[in-house]
Amino acid sequence: MTSPQNGPESLDRHLLTGMMDIMTDHVFILRREGPRYRLVYCNQAMANFMRQRPADLCGRRLDEIVPDPKLYQRIAGNYDRVLEAGHILRFEETTEGFEANQVRIFDTCLSPMPGTDGDALYICGISRDTTARREAELALQQANETLETQLAENQELHRQLEEEAIRDPLTNLFNRRYFLESLTRELSRAHRETYPVTLMMLDIDHFKELNDSHGHSVGDQVLVEVSQRLCAGMRKEDVVCRWGGEEFLIMMPGLSLADAHVRIMSWRRDHSPMAVQLPGLSLAISFSSGLATAPHHGTTTDDVINATDKALYEAKTNGRNQVRLYRQPA
Numbered sequence: 001m002t003s004p005q006n007g008p009e010s011l012d013r014h015l016l017t018g019m020m021d022i023m024t025d026h027v028f029i030l031r032r033e034g035p036r037y038r039l040v041y042c043n044q045a046m047a048n049f050m051r052q053r054p055a056d057l058c059g060r061r062l063d064e065i066v067p068d069p070k071l072y073q074r075i076a077g078n079y080d081r082v083l084e085a086g087h088i089l090r091f092e093e094t095t096e097g098f099e100a101n102q103v104r105i106f107d108t109c110l111s112p113m114p115g116t117d118g119d120a121l122y123i124c125g126i127s128r129d130t131t132a133r134r135e136a137e138l139a140l141q142q143a144n145e146t147l148e149t150q151l152a153e154n155q156e157l158h159r160q161l162e163e164e165a166i167r168d169p170l171t172n173l174f175n176r177r178y179f180l181e182s183l184t185r186e187l188s189r190a191h192r193e194t195y196p197v198t199l200m201m202l203d204i205d206h207f208k209e210l211n212d213s214h215g216h217s218v219g220d221q222v223l224v225e226v227s228q229r230l231c232a233g234m235r236k237e238d239v240v241c242r243w244g245g246e247e248f249l250i251m252m253p254g255l256s257l258a259d260a261h262v263r264i265m266s267w268r269r270d271h272s273p274m275a276v277q278l279p280g281l282s283l284a285i286s287f288s289s290g291l292a293t294a295p296h297h298g299t300t301t302d303d304v305i306n307a308t309d310k311a312l313y314e315a316k317t318n319g320r321n322q323v324r325l326y327r328q329p330a
């Protein structure tokens, strides 16, 4: 008994052709004839794409199959390149110019091959339609870009919301909640590292009168103006807050009571009375302020704020337009 021979048998042409015709990729062979090319083989998929039968395409010159000179030049240029390179080339091409209504993308592999007689030169090619994959990639890329934009917008919105949650909407100063959180944090750090934290409460004098005489909107403009001048006069580590209606509370970490006093007196030299110019109206605003410091006048937020409030009260009851330092009861 003879055993079957190992290795591929030489197959009949109709078997090979049959196999090529069940492929969805375009398979084709061209022969170079001088400066031109002749299609010597194409499979069913390629013929379908050209809307012809394989028998009607095979044997025809490329310039007959593709009469448009620009299109011909584009296709033949690829074949020239692969023959010049002498090895397999792979590239992406489109069917632009072939079909009026739809441009498809192909991934094409071309290989130069000598004929059996040694003289003739052939190009074997396989083209795969990658349009759907590329469209999916493009859609994914666009979806990613949209997501990234949305993410950036959401982050910005989140940042704005966080900012709004700690700011007073009229003056844009920090609000009471943020101030209390910051003061709690600062007092415990100051305790660990032994430095003073001085508070100043500043209140606009006779603000009710101003509102009553000139209206709430003028009052609002004064509040905004005072806020801006207060911020401009403080260090970047100070926390300036709108404590209530026309009352401001400022935390000055690391400043002793005496240093804070010097600072506020200097601020008052420039800003009290504060001239506020509004259309048809010239105002002179005065302030009363109270100062207290931790740990000297208290170590908790409540204690030090109460001490500051009491110092302010003294400034008010003592005739306004002045600064008072907290004095501990004897």
Ligand SMILES: Nc1nc2c(ncn2[C@@H]2O[C@H](COP(=O)(O)OP(=O)(O)OP(=O)(O)O)[C@@H](O)[C@H]2O)c(=O)[nH]1
Pocket: 170, 203, 204, 205, 206, 207, 208, 209, 211, 215, 216, 217, 218, 219, 220, 223, 244, 245, 246, 316, 320
């Ligand atoms: N325009 C404006 N007025 C406000 C705002 N919040 C509070 N007020 C007003 O601020 C005024 C505060 O009045 P008072 O507490 O009597 O203080 P004052 O008139 O400055 O008196 P002294 O502090 O004793 O000098 C009230 O009339 C409030 O209506 C605000 O956001 N805008």
